[in-house]
Structure formats: C-alpha cells, structure tokens
Amino acid sequence: MPAGANQKREHEFKQLEKKFRQSGRYSGREEEVAARIVNKQRAKYGETKEEKRKDREGTSPDRGLPVEDYQTLTIAQIKRRLDSLSSGDLKKLRSYEARHKNRKGVLEILDRSMRNG
Numbered sequence: 001m002p003a004g005a006n007q008k009r010e011h012e013f014k015q016l017e018k019k020f021r022q023s024g025r026y027s028g029r030e031e032e033v034a035a036r037i038v039n040k041q042r043a044k045y046g047e048t049k050e051e052k053r054k055d056r057e058g059t060s061p062d063r064g065l066p067v068e069d070y071q072t073l074t075i076a077q078i079k080r081r082l083d084s085l086s087s088g089d090l091k092k093l094r095s096y097e098a099r100h101k102n103r104k105g106v107l108e109i110l111d112r113s114m115r116n117g
Contacts, residue, residue: 005038005042005047006047009038009041009042009047012041013034013035013038014034016034016037016038017030017034020033020034044071044101045071045072046062046071046072061096061100062096062100065092065093065096066085066086066092066093067081070093070096071100071101075103075105075106075109078093078109082110082113085113087114090110090113091114093110094107094110094111097110
C-alpha cells in the first residue's frame with residue numbers, strides 16, 4: 001500500500017487482497033491488483049498527492065461548485081445538501097456529475113430536484 005493512504009484505504013486493500021487469495025483470482029498478482037483498485041479509488045476521491053496539489057492550486061475539477069468538497073461526498077451527503085441550492089446550482093452540479101463521476105443515483109436525485117425546485 002502506498003505511503004499516505006488512510007486507514008480506510010489500508011483496510012480496503014487488505015480485504016481485497018484476502019478476497020482475491022481466497023477466490024483464487026489474480027493468482028500471484030493479488031497484492032498488485034488490490035493496490036491498483038485502491039489507488040484508483042484514492043485518485044477518484046481526491047486522496048492522492050496529485051489531487052491534493054490540484055486542490056491547493058485551485059485546479060481541482062470540483063473547485064467552484066456550489067457544494068464544498070463535492071468530489072468526496074457520498075450520495076446521501078449530496079442529497080442532504082441539495083435543498084438550499086438554486087436551479088442554476090443544481091444544473092451546474094448535474095453537469096459536473098455527468099462529466100466526472102456519472103453516478104446514476106446522483107443524476108436521478110439531481111434531475112428530481114430540478115423538476116421539483
């Protein structure tokens with residue numbers, strides 16, 4: 001596991017590695033595959049040095065969105081924050097979501113909020 005990974009990612013890595021060993025998948029490459037999966041998640045949620053650097057420099061893709069730290073939020077957390085947003089803000093979030101994460105559940109919630117708001 002790379003330096004800088006938090007406890008949650010370390011646990012996720014160990015669980016994946018164990019799962020792959022038990023199931024016989026990726027024989028001899030369990031550690032490598034588990035690390036790649038965890039690193040992909042770290043990058044996706046802004047936990048890598050590169051993503052943190054982008055955020056400090058103001059070049060992070062979620063910079064300027066109406067919901068702070070949007071990239072790291074779960075669907076439930078996003079849903080709770082939508083009530084206070086204008087229709088323009090909802091459209092901005094939907095556009096970002098479609099271009100970056102494209103989570104079906106979030107897109108549905110945003111669509112519903114735009115119709116009801």
